[in-house]
Amino acid sequence: MQGRSVPGATIRIQRDPFDVPAETARVTAGRADIGGIVAFTGLCRDEGGRLRALELEHYPGMAEDEIGRVAQTALARWPLLGLTAIHRFGMIAPGEDIVLVIAASAHRRAAFEAADFMMDYLKTRAPFWKREHLIDGTTGAWVESKAEDDAAAARW
Amino acid sequence: MTKLVYFAWVRERVGKPDETIDLPDSVTTVAALLDWQKTRGEVYAHAFEHASVIRVALDKTHAGHDAALGDAREIAFFPPMTGG
Incomplete structure (x- = not known):
C-alpha cells in the first residue's frame, strides 16, 4: 500500500x-x-459476460x-470536511471495486460536487491504464480513453 | 543520463519498462524527444508512430508536447489514461 x-x-x-464502511x-x-x-465506488463490469x-x-x-x-484542487474549491480517494491496481474481477472517492462537507452540494469532480479528474489525469482479460482466455486490448471523459472533466 | 519509462501499449511496443540513456543535446523539448524516439530503429518507429496521442510526464508531472525538458531526470511515455 502506498499513500501520499x-x-x-x-x-x-x-x-x-x-x-467502504470502514473508510466512511x-x-x-x-x-x-x-x-x-x-461515497462513490467504481466497479469492474463483466461487459456482458465476456x-x-x-x-x-x-x-x-x-x-x-x-x-x-x-485532491488539493478539490479542497481549495469546496468547503470539505473530509476527502478520500483510493484506487486499486492489479487484476480485478467483475463485481469487484476499483476506485473509491469519499467527500464530506457541512452541506450536501459541496460533497456531491467534489466527489463528481474528483472522479472526472481522476479518470483523465491519474496515470492508470486498463486492459481486458477475456473469459475465453485471451488478453484483450488496452481500453481506449473516451472523449466523453474529457468532456466530463472540462465541465469543471 | 535520463531515465525513460514506458507504460501500457507504449511499454509493450518498446519492449521494455524503462531504460537509462544519454539524450542528444539538440533534444530540448517533449516534441523533439518524441521525434527523436522515432529515429531509434523499427521498434521505436512503431511505438512512436502516433506520437500525437502519446502523453508525457516529466519527473512524474504531466507535460504538454511543447514543454521544455529542462533538467528532468525521469521522462515517462504512456497512452491517454483509462483509470477510475
Whole structure:
C-alpha cells in the first residue's frame, strides 16, 4: 500500500480491496460537524459476460502525486470536511471495486460536487491504464480513453 | 543520463519498462524527444508512430508536447489514461 500526504485528504493506491464502511467511518470519526457525505465506488463490469478480469497498470509515485494534486484542487474549491480517494491496481474481477472517492462537507452540494469532480479528474489525469482479460482466455486490448471523459472533466 | 519509462501499449511496443540513456543535446523539448524516439530503429518507429496521442510526464508531472525538458531526470511515455 502506498499513500501520499495531502493535509485534509486520504489518498491510497493499493492492490487489495477496500472497505467502504470502514473508510466512511474514518472520515466521520470523532466529529459532528459533517452534514453530508458522498461515497462513490467504481466497479469492474463483466461487459456482458465476456470479461474475466481487468488488469490495471499504474505509474507508481505519479499516481499518488496526481491524485494528490486533484485532491488539493478539490479542497481549495469546496468547503470539505473530509476527502478520500483510493484506487486499486492489479487484476480485478467483475463485481469487484476499483476506485473509491469519499467527500464530506457541512452541506450536501459541496460533497456531491467534489466527489463528481474528483472522479472526472481522476479518470483523465491519474496515470492508470486498463486492459481486458477475456473469459475465453485471451488478453484483450488496452481500453481506449473516451472523449466523453474529457468532456466530463472540462465541465469543471 | 535520463531515465525513460514506458507504460501500457507504449511499454509493450518498446519492449521494455524503462531504460537509462544519454539524450542528444539538440533534444530540448517533449516534441523533439518524441521525434527523436522515432529515429531509434523499427521498434521505436512503431511505438512512436502516433506520437500525437502519446502523453508525457516529466519527473512524474504531466507535460504538454511543447514543454521544455529542462533538467528532468525521469521522462515517462504512456497512452491517454483509462483509470477510475
